[in-house]
Amino acid sequence: MQTKRTIFGNKGLPYLLLAPQLIITGIFFLWPAAQAVRQSFLREDAFGLNFTFVGLRNYERLLDSPEYLNAIKVTVIFSISTVILALGVSLVLALAVDRMIRSGRAYTTLLVWPYAVAPAVAGILWWFIFNPTIGIMPYVLEHVFGYDWNHLLTPSDAMILVVVAAAWKQISYNFLFFVAGLQSIPTSLREAAAIDGAGPFKRFWTITLPLLSPTTFFLLVVNIVYTLFETFAVIDATTEGGPAQATNILVYKVFRDGFVGLNFGSSAAQSVILMGLVIVLTVIQFRFVERRVTY
Amino acid sequence: MVENQRWLDYLAHAVLILGVAVVAFPVYVAVIASTHEPTAFTSGTIPLLPGDNTVETYTGVFAGGVASQMSVPIGVMLTNSMIMALAIAFGKIVISILSAFAIVYFRFPFRVLAFWMIFITLMLPVEVRIVPTFEVISNLNMLNSYTGLTVPLMASATATFLFRQVFLTMPDELMEAARIDGAGPMKFFRDILLPMSQTNIAALFVILFIYGWNQYLWPILVTTDDSYQTIVAGIKRMADVVDSEPLWNSIMSVTVLAMLPPVAVVIFMQRLFVKGLVDSEK
Numbered sequence: 001m002q003t004k005r006t007i008f009g010n011k012g013l014p015y016l017l018l019a020p021q022l023i024i025t026g027i028f029f030l031w032p033a034a035q036a037v038r039q040s041f042l043r044e045d046a047f048g049l050n051f052t053f054v055g056l057r058n059y060e061r062l063l064d065s066p067e068y069l070n071a072i073k074v075t076v077i078f079s080i081s082t083v084i085l086a087l088g089v090s091l092v093l094a095l096a097v098d099r100m101i102r103s104g105r106a107y108t109t110l111l112v113w114p115y116a117v118a119p120a121v122a123g124i125l126w127w128f129i130f131n132p133t134i135g136i137m138p139y140v141l142e143h144v145f146g147y148d149w150n151h152l153l154t155p156s157d158a159m160i161l162v163v164v165a166a167a168w169k170q171i172s173y174n175f176l177f178f179v180a181g182l183q184s185i186p187t188s189l190r191e192a193a194a195i196d197g198a199g200p201f202k203r204f205w206t207i208t209l210p211l212l213s214p215t216t217f218f219l220l221v222v223n224i225v226y227t228l229f230e231t232f233a234v235i236d237a238t239t240e241g242g243p244a245q246a247t248n249i250l251v252y253k254v255f256r257d258g259f260v261g262l263n264f265g266s267s268a269a270q271s272v273i274l275m276g277l278v279i280v281l282t283v284i285q286f287r288f289v290e291r292r293v294t295y
Numbered sequence: 296m297v298e299n300q301r302w303l304d305y306l307a308h309a310v311l312i313l314g315v316a317v318v319a320f321p322v323y324v325a326v327i328a329s330t331h332e333p334t335a336f337t338s339g340t341i342p343l344l345p346g347d348n349t350v351e352t353y354t355g356v357f358a359g360g361v362a363s364q365m366s367v368p369i370g371v372m373l374t375n376s377m378i379m380a381l382a383i384a385f386g387k388i389v390i391s392i393l394s395a396f397a398i399v400y401f402r403f404p405f406r407v408l409a410f411w412m413i414f415i416t417l418m419l420p421v422e423v424r425i426v427p428t429f430e431v432i433s434n435l436n437m438l439n440s441y442t443g444l445t446v447p448l449m450a451s452a453t454a455t456f457l458f459r460q461v462f463l464t465m466p467d468e469l470m471e472a473a474r475i476d477g478a479g480p481m482k483f484f485r486d487i488l489l490p491m492s493q494t495n496i497a498a499l500f501v502i503l504f505i506y507g508w509n510q511y512l513w514p515i516l517v518t519t520d521d522s523y524q525t526i527v528a529g530i531k532r533m534a535d536v537v538d539s540e541p542l543w544n545s546i547m548s549v550t551v552l553a554m555l556p557p558v559a560v561v562i563f564m565q566r567l568f569v570k571g572l573v574d575s576e577k
Contacts, residue, residue, distance in 0.1 A: 005467045007402050008480040017397035018409050020390045021450055025412055028431060028447035029419050035427035093314045096307035103308075109565060110315045115572075116557035117322075118509035118527045121550055124534060125321035128328070128341070128543065136324065139340045171318065176569060200303060229422045233511035237531045251422045255512075258426035267426050274423040282418050 033275065039268035058269040067245065068253070068270075075249045078163060079227040085167040086174055086223055087216070093171070094178030095204070108179065115172040119165075119230060123237035126165035130157075151239065155246030158239045162247050165238065166231045174219050181215030182208070221285045228277065250274060322554065329353070329548035336543040352544045356552075369549060372526040376508055377556070379444050379525055383507030384500050386449035392492070395458035396484055400470070417452040421512060429516050439520040448513060453575050454499060461495050462488065498571035501564050505557045526553040 040058055042051040062068050093111060097104050114122070130137045130151060138149035151157040185208060193203050232251045235241060241248035241256060248256070254274065258267030324341060331346035359368035398410055421428060428447070437443030465488070473483045489496075514528040524532075530553060533546050561568050 002399075002463055003402055004400055004470060006471055006474065008400055008474075008483075010401065010480055011403070013480060014397040014401035014403045014406070017393040021394040021455065022409060022412060024390070024446065024450040025416050027435075028428060029416050029424075029450060030412070032424045032427035032431050033419050035430070036424050039427065089314070092310060096310040096314075099304065099307045100311075107311045107315065109562065111311075111318055112565065112568075113558050113561045114318055115568075116505050116509075116561040117554050118511060118557075120509075120511040120527050120531060121553055122321070124530055124546070124550055125325055127534070128547065129321055129324055131341070134336050134339065134341055134543075136341050136343070168318070168321070173572070176572060180573065200300065229420050232422050236511070236515075237534075254423065255425055259429075264426060271423050271426070275419065278420065278423060279418045 036268045036271040036275070039264055040272045042268075043265050054265070058265045059273075062266055062269050062273075067248075070245055071248050071250050071253045074159075074245070074247060075228065078159065078166075078231075078247070078249055079224060081159075081163045082166045082170070082227045082231070083220065083223045085163060086170040087219060089167070090171045090174035091178055091216075093175050094182055095208075097175075097179055098182040108176075111175055112172045114169055115176075117169060118233065119169055120233035120237040122169040123162070123165045123234040126161060126168065127238045130161050151243075153243055155243055158243055158247050162231070162234055162239060166227060166234045169234075170223060170226055174223065177215055177219055178212070181212050185211045218285075221281060225278070225281055225285075228274075228281075322551075325547045325550050328543055329545075329551055331544050333540075333542045333544055337540065341543075348544065352548045356545050356548050367521045367524050367529060369526070369552065371522060372524050372529045373552065375444075375523055376525040376527065376553075378441060379510065379514070380504050380507035380556075382441065382445040383448050383510075384503035386445060387451045387454050387503050388496055388499060390449050391451050391454035392458045392489075392496070394455045395462055396480075396488065398455075399459055399462040400480065400483075413450070413452050413455050415452075416450050421448075425512070425516065432517055437517070439518050439523050441523070443517045444514060444523065444525075445507075448507070448510070454503070457495065457499060457575050458492065461492050465491060494567075494570070495574065498567045498574060500571075501560055501567045502571035502575055504560060508557045 041053060041055060043054040043057065044051055097107050097111075100107065117125075129135050130149065132138050132150045132152060135149075141147040141149045149157055151161045189207055189211070190203055193207055198206065228249075229251055231249065232255065235247055235249060235252045236255075239247045241252050250270065251274065254267055254270045257263045257270065261267075324343070327342060327345055328336070329352050330349040331342055332348045332351075335342050335346060356369050359370075394409075394413060398406060432438055432443050432447065435443075437446075469487055469491075470483060473487055478486070509527055510525070511527055514523075514525045518524060518528075526549065530546065530549055533549060534541050
């Protein structure tokens with residue numbers, strides 16, 4: 001690992017400098033994570049007094065339970081839809097801004113601020129707009145398409161609601177990175193293609209999109225992590241996993257099973273599975289970042 | 296622009312105007328809703344033009360009490376959010392910059408181990424270890440306290456990596472010169488490193504302020520006492536009234552107030568914000 005050519009010789013000082021970070025990491029990150037792993041192998045009795053070692057039973061029961069399999073399915077649908085919507089919309093907007101010469105900055109300002117809106121607040125805003133009795137969207141849907149919207153009863157409506165709220169909040173972030181990615185593509189390449197007679201759409205597919213792929217891949221990983229974990233607040237502020245578990249994504253289920261259901265063994269096993277997932281995603285992200293530096 | 300195609304320009308403008316409209320629409324609706332009387336939401340659809348109840352709604356929300364269905368006065372929630380956001384941003388920066396200084400400018404046993412310990416925090420977001428983390432906080436008697444709200448969130452791998460990167464790009468000659476002139480490590484840190492990382496600190500501060508302000512799960516876990524409630528975590532409890540119609544004008548005015556500080560930060564410090572965002576993802 002890199003250091004400086006010359007270094008300071010103090011023996012105790014570096015430990016002192018690192019102490020606050022390492023103490024917080026140890027107490028609030030590593031210890032609870034270890035506890036989660038330990039509890040995932042234990043079973044608590046009804047009074048919470050005795051723990052028995054049950055091996056992998058918590059995991060087996062989890063993978064056998066229809067609710068957990070449903071949560072996996074819901075998470076996959078939610079994650080893929082949100083990522084596609086958030087990436088697609090922001091790419092189109094970034095391409096449009098990239099054409100602008102003078103007005104680009106103004107548009108950018110108008111598009112980036114939702115980054116600052118909390119996911120929970122984004123959820124509440126869309127919850128209000130889609131309110132089945134007074135909301136503006138159900139009114140439009142009913143009078144234009146004859147569709148009776150009710151996310152309190154219809155599972156697919158609830159899913160659409162959380163996807164829209166989660167994607168809306170993420171657009172500004174993706175947009176900024178796409179704009180940066182587009183600006184780093186040399187204009188000479190596109191000019192050469194234009195001289196050779198390639199139209200704007202052909203140039204997009206054969207030049208812009210391939211050269212943008214590092215940015216797209218990076219954003220893909222970041223967005224997957226976002227939909228898997230940070231969207232907890234969107235779900236909790238709106239559907240609370242309902243109706244009929246239709247939006248009960250994995251992170252939300254860990255919370256409900258642990259705090260409402262008080263099923264610690266199962267909740268811990270779910271935590272461990274999710275940790276595995278984050279570790280895989282982080283490794284992918286960092287391998288990629290290394291590549292991007294030398295790109 | 297490669298060639299001059301008017302229709303593409305018009306298309307791009309149309310797409311962007313539509314995009315801005317879609318992005319702004321939910322917030323517009325919220326702002327409009329907060330200018331109406333509660334009765335505007337009992338039938339029909341949400342109003343889309345401003346009403347004349349703005350002053351009453353906002354004074355009602357600030358006064359608190361039963362009339363606006365506010366169990367916690369909004370002043371208290373805003374103060375708590377501000378304390379939380381500032382403490383987390385400040386704490387994370389101090390802790391990370393010290394760690395990065397230790398890792399870059401010293402060589403000591405277990406240096407690589409310390410680096411990996413910090414790296415691992417990236418892989419353990421609160422969401423995946425909710426119950427055991429709650430147990431730790433409760434055993435340490437940190438529930439319902441500002442310490443519990445802020446300190447556990449102060450460890451940061453991203454910020455540490457950012458400062459490590461900044462320090463690694465600083466010329467070695469700076470430190471050699473400082474050592475020749477007899478400066479110790481802390482003097483070098485204070486008089487040279489800190490001033491030279493000013494922009495990075497400011498950019499990171501903007502991002503971390505937004506991060507702290509928007510925390511949701513953590514305040515819900517750590518606080519049960521109303522006097523520690525933050526505004527982002529509090530809105531949901533307002534919308535959850537069981538026995539009566541929610542007062543949408545009050546709820547939306549609280550939503551607007553909850554968005555205002557971080558959105559203002561992004562708009563007025565856009566350069567720093569973009570820099571912070573891009574830097575912290577490297």
